[in-house]
Amino acid sequence: MPQNYVPIFIFLLIAFLIGAGTVLVASLIRPNNPDKVKLMPYECGIDPVDSARKRYTVRFYIVAILFVVFDVETVFLFPWAVQFKLLGLFGFVEMMVFLGILIVGYIWIWKKGALEWI
Amino acid sequence: MDVLTTPLTAFSQYFSKSDYVLALPMILLTVFALGILMIDLMLPEEWKRLNALTALIGLGFSAAAVFRIHSLLGPEVSCIPGFFGTVVMDRFAVYFFYLFLVGAAVAVLMSVKYLEIERENHGEYYALILFSVIGMMAMACGYDIIMLFIGLELMALSTYVLVGFLRRDQRSNEAALKYLILGAFSSGIFAYGLSLFYGLTGSTNLGTIAQGLEKRISANPNDPVVIFALLAVSTGLLFKIAAVPFHQWAPDAYEGAPTAITGFMSVAVKSAAWALLLRMFLFGFYPLRALYVPMLIFVALATLTGGNLAAITQTNTKRLLAYSSIAHVGYMLLGLIASDGTSNTTGIKGIMFYLLVYTFMNLGAFAVIASLRRREIIGDDLDDLAGLYKKAPVEAVLMLIFLLSLAGIPPLAGFYGKYFIFLSLVETGHFALAGIAVLYAVVGLYYYLKMANAMFMREETTAEPVKSSPSMSLALAICAIGTIGIGLFPNVFIELVNWSMSGANAATIAQLMH
DSSP states (O other), X not given: OGGGGHHHHHHHHHHHXXXXXHHHHHHHHSOOOOOTTTTSOOSTTSOOOSOSOSOOOTHHHHHHHHHHHHHHHHHHHHHHHHTHHHHXXXXXXXXXXXXXXXXXXXXXXXXXXXXXXX | OHHHHHHHHHHHHHOOHHXXXXXXHHXXXXXHHHHHHHHHHHOOGGGTHHHHHHHHXXXXXXXXXXXXXXXXXOSSOXXXXXXXXXXXXXXXXHHHHHHHHHHHHHHHHHHHHHHHHHTOOOHHHHHHHHHHHHHHHHHHHBOBHHHHHHHHHHHHHHHHHHHTOOTTOHHHHHHHHHXXXXXXXXXXXXXXXXXXXXXHHSOSBHHHHHHHHHHHHHHOTTOHHHHHHHHHHHHXXXXXXXXXXXXXXXXXXXXXXXXXHHHHIIIIIHXXXXXXXXXXXXXXXXXXXXXXXXXXXXXXHHHHHHHHHHHHTOOBHHHHHHHHHHHHHHHHXXXXXXXXXXXXXXXXXXXXXXXXXXXXXHHHHHHHHHHTOBTTBOOOBGGGGTTHHHHOHHHHHXXXXXXXXXXXXXXXXHHHHHHHHHHHHHHTTOHHHHHHHHHHHHHHHXXXXXXXXXXXXXXXXXOOOOOOOHHHHHHHHHHHHHHHHHHHOHHHHHHHHHHHHTTOSHHHHHHHHO
């Protein structure tokens, strides 16, 4: 039913107004005197050394992919940990199978040298 | 708390022993694939052949597990639902399981020597073949769109990597990238269509989807949302079977992939896509038959025309066979058009029989091309076939048998594949389509005989001898026995197809599910 979605649109509108309003009010009342240091891109407090727009070594991508795999693994571990008692032995065995498969993959990437940064 | 507790306790009580029997073929393949990955780390270079053996043993164990399910499907039991109805193990699924296992086993046999020549003999290759077979099995036995989609993706992702397995070969890399991008795109469209069907019917189960669609379509036979969802899903499915106008990836991917993988893709991967297509069109979307048949007629004619005409001009044998495989998809689509499901199942039987026949004859043709791969010679050009009869008479004669079978000459297996398709068209009164299909079969004869002409009538271009290996000989023997055996004794195999179709109609399964 379309009318059921009206609250969502009102919610979206309010969210947009708050965001836009804050930026607008801030730009009106703040002092405006930029200098070189203030305009620098913020990188965890460290001064940037170079432009970010260049080619990266492919190793970054491997690390990123491996991170995603084990990140998703933890996503599956959390619900199991929360309902550990309820799921009982069945859940335990199923999770061990899941972890077992991932551990085979882990040993494999380790032996293949994907974790080394030469 | 109650909301959560009830389904969770049900969850742990639901999975019975019989569920694990249903999953056993896939569990065994997973264990063996992981085993290959681990064993490969310890193997020295000269022992790498052991990986192929492990893969074959794994496929054998899996076949034994499939046989166990096969024996559970007695005369009264037409299907066994499992895992909350997400999996339905019927004769249809078991039949396809056997096809996948045979296709994968022959592909493994073809690969042993080929990978050594390419110096890419890694265990991952065999592990990926086994993983893709697991995906195919999920596609054949899944009865839930999420299960089917996961199976499809598992198969496709493994195949993308296998296509690009020759990492020093630029063609292989290009093929893998093209296949990956187009494949991911089509999977996206497919998933979008599935989400629309879920939205329309409120269920991911194919049986419930069919009921919901029946209600919707009887209220409004031209419901635009239904048509849109059907188009999106069909795009994904037709892409996977490489039907025109979604065929552009096939020649490039087939040409660049290692030849054994090209063979594997053209039979096992294609059978799996067909299993998925039949499962969806006959079980889930059957109420939409009036909508999808005109579309399929257009696609089938375009596929026959595009595949056959493009094949004529090819000079690369792998590309030629890629276009020929597109043309074969056109014939099979005609079978789907002809079968009106309940009263006439000849068309569906024709498709199932065609896929069986096609597994042997097409793998055989690719096995011959793979055996032409020597040092310095890639062997996939039409000129590489020249004078093959003088150099390697056995390979040349076998190739001739496979080519004649692909063209549909009796008494070879390919004839019966086409015969049932044409029979179903005539039985249901599609005379025009039958006539066009026969005409295109003649066109097909031209380009298959062009290859035969090169082998027997032309002088050889290189003196480099063709050496066969024991595993390749075994692969060729299996394909030859299959192609000739089905041609000479079609009754045994027709019985098999009849068995696989009995009880596999939508109504029986819908009854069991509810």
